[in-house]
Amino acid sequence: MPRAAKPKAEPVPIRLKRNDLVEVITGKEKGKTGKVLKVLREKNQVLVEKVNMIKRHTRPSPTTGQGGIVEKEAPLMVSKVMLICPKCATATRFHMTVTAEKKKSRVCRKCKDLIDG
């Protein structure tokens, strides 16, 4: 057993991927939609474009340029977002299936269409 350091988040299977379109279903950002920029599997979090913006104060430096206040996305718990089906354009539940090409793919529960092309 490794030493007990920080309590780790219980890993949940995250079936979201970069560039998925998601809708926030709970919290103060509820109703917002955006593209998944990053999936943080070890934390069960996702970074969604233009959602959960936080302001960061930065000092001027050669890499950031002028410094000042920079707005950036803060990660959201994956349970707070839902995938938007590109076909029916609503936040939807989906399940996994294996296509004829033996590829794992996600299927929209509403329109039964493959979400992954």
Ligand SMILES: [Zn+2]
């Ligand atoms: Zn659908």
